[in-house]
Amino acid sequence: MKKIILVIIANFLLCPIIWAQKQIDRSQELRIGQLLPDLPLQPALNYKQDRIDIKSLSDKVVILDFFDTYCTNCIAAMPKLQKLQDEMGAKLQVILVTWQDQKAIEKFFETSSFLKEHHVKLSTIYSANLLRSYFPHKGVPHTAWLYHNKVQAITYSDFVKAENIEALYNNGTIQLPFKSDFNEGLDENSSAFGQEQLVGSVKIFGFKNGVETTGIQIAVDSTTALQKTTFYNMDILGAYTAAWSKIKKPTFLLKEERLLWKVRDQSKYQYPKGSGGKNVWLLKNGVSYERCDRVRRSELQQAGIILNDLNGFFGLKVYWDTKEMPCLVIRKIKEGKNTIKQLESVGGLEGTGVLAFMVDYQGDFPPVVDEVNSKINIRIKDYSNLEKLNEQLIKYGLTLVEERRLIEVLVFEELK
Template sequence: MKDIYKLIVIVIGIHCSVGKAVAQPISVQEVNLPKIGQAVEDLPIGTLLNGKQGKKLSSYKRDLIVLDFMTSTCTNCLASIPKLKKLQESYSGQLKIIPVAYESGQVMTEALKRSGNFDNLSLDFVVNDTVFSRLFPHRTVPHLVWLYKGKVAAVTYGEYLNQKVIEELLGNKTIDLPIKNDYLEFDYTIPLLPRYTDSTRSYSGIMGYLEDADTKFGVQVDSLDGTIRDYAVNVTALPFYFYCYGKIHKIPFMKPSRIKLIVGDKDRFIHNPEVELFEEDWKIKNSISYERTSRLTDKLASRMAAIIEDLDNWYNVRTSFVKQKIPVWIIKEGGAATEQPEQMRSFVSDFAFMADLNVDFPPIINEVDKDRKMYAGKWDSFESLNTLLKRSGLQLIAEDRETTVFLMEERL
């Protein structure tokens, strides 16, 4: 269920944008993306996190080198460091993993320390990079470039770096993986369906995954024709539903405990690694593209309701937001604070909002004054969070409470 977080957080996203203009070409047309099988120039890898100058790629004498581009703000990237170390140790002599960041050594050191992954790093970590980001342009991280015997073997998302893929590449000397391309050229302004000239009617259509397009929601107004076009390209079901319902009324953060699926095949709606190992492969199989053209006078809520009806018909389900009793954690006023007032600098409302984004725990509800402040620290369980709150005179209560959930029921 943890993977659902990646599916439903449309705004926050699982991939971090690369915030460096200098390393990115000005336009899509100027981007020179590497080709599979292309030889890579044997360059020095640049400055390392420890301040030393790195070697040339050839000096590592490894069949497989993986460049793992990351940034200080990509929490998934930083959290993957222990996995990178373990994989490199497991394939010592065959594999070299090189994290690459455009940011300074100081910035990356601070980020690694905050994530708890700085000590015993044992990876040649490139900082202040200007070379590899030009050779291998990208807009989001993690971004992995696989080099096998000096040639580009694959360009992938971070999830593909695992034992199965490594062994397949080392054993077969080649591998076929979806290519991560952050510079796809797709004209979203061109309708997916033939245009009708009668602007007095609405029409809609659903199709499958479209190659050479990113995931995108959009609205296009044609004032001359008197129509408005709502479209979604390469989206999976749950984010699409939440996008539409969120335009009609406010919905909470949709963590797994707020999603109730009463359907025979849940794997259509939630990525299950036991059925489909890689989420990107699952998305390609289960994404749809959709558009609906309505009259310009149609209200937003009615347009979204019509789209929801189309989706319900497509998936043969009924969907709604309902009130149900589910386990929740509630932040309330407690006893006397033990923390000094000057240390209580964080608003409880902000802390509760961020804490609720953790998909491993039940919904967290704040019931104290919006201007109340607290001491904010680390926690990883009900007990540790309650202990943290008590320092600020607060307490955490676990109970079943009626709250908003998304309900999907299969039609008979």
């Protein structure tokens, strides 16, 4: 359970994660501007035939949206794709593409109440190993754009919008940010790190095309012997929290209530939910960072340097403070007949600290404060409301109480 919690914390504080996979063969990879090779008919569901001839669709903008049934972001975007298909008619062909087999995809469409509610019945190519070899990737969603049987874009799903489809259909070409899961932008010629005479440098810039979002990476360059510190395509909030997490290890979830904004425009620093896709927002507001040093510092020391660089560049002061606010406090209750002293030792939440994190993670409660700090193993099945939580906690001699507390908050303050 601890490993799972650490992954969730990393996800929240740092950046989206592309899960490690075996080495991907890129020998057949198609590049932007290349024509499609001869393709066999592809097995399909929800199409007018049980096979799709992709090259026969040359007069349409073809969107190949790679997904799998485990990807919640992929599924959440499907109603939008269906709406575009319905509205744009003969100009567009959206095709979902997955490595999963026919049986799995048939079951997916038959059992998903979400897809049925939104009337999603998009054409889907299954067992698509050949297409995956032409458009290799590590993470989904992954979107390839075709027109006139030519690869026009390989980008993020956020950019699948009517105006972009119309632009490609009318102009025959389009330029969109390049999505690569292989960090092709990190070559020696695209940064200062390959220069042998370099003494040191720091560079803060915006969205870097062709580079996947990364957390803070610190390494020594084998050629120059300089210490390199980098991150790419992060929101400013994410950059600061990633640096602070190396100095002050997080013991709680950094919920919105724990952020105190003393700035004129918060939307520059943090993606406003529901604003048309985070990657579209990052194209304008994302930040990237490259630094090389002759002096090799510890991770903790280098994190402090990053914070100083960011503060100076953005005119910010970002620091931890405390603020009183409504909280849920984990407290002990007196032992009684309902208290179980001998409980399962495995299979639950490993302590009240993990309980606090998991309740915070639900998003429906005020910040949780752990005033017990017990390592007791706790099994919780229902997080629907406070009453249900306390019904489950009573046997552990615990309760969640609504009170006000001084809690830690991260302050973003613009300097005048």
